[in-house]
Amino acid sequence: MTNIKLKGNRCPTCNGRGTIIKNPFEVDCPKCNGTGLVNIANACKKCGGSGSIILPELAMETDCPRCNGTGLEPLK
Ligand SMILES: [Zn+2]
Numbered sequence: 001m002t003n004i005k006l007k008g009n010r011c012p013t014c015n016g017r018g019t020i021i022k023n024p025f026e027v028d029c030p031k032c033n034g035t036g037l038v039n040i041a042n043a044c045k046k047c048g049g050s051g052s053i054i055l056p057e058l059a060m061e062t063d064c065p066r067c068n069g070t071g072l073e074p075l076k
């Protein structure tokens with residue numbers, strides 16, 4: 001186990017809202033298909049799909065190094 005705190009599986013592209021602004025329209029987020037949640041089957045194992053992790057020693061949030069902030073498990 002790790003002591004990294006997860007933010008949950010909120011979609012990092014739309015911040016869990018399910019929509020993004022594509023001027024001048026608000027459209028369904030293409031990453032989560034409007035659900036506001038990332039696909040758990042694909043979610044990065046390090047950050048749980050949030051795309052960022054908390055560094056406990058610094059109490060700082062940073063882009064997840066495993067998925068580069070995408071929240072998706074990298075394909076090999
Ligand atoms: Zn989304």
Ligand SMILES: [Zn+2]
Pocket residue numbers: 044045046047048049051052064065066067068069070071072
């Ligand atoms: Zn990640």
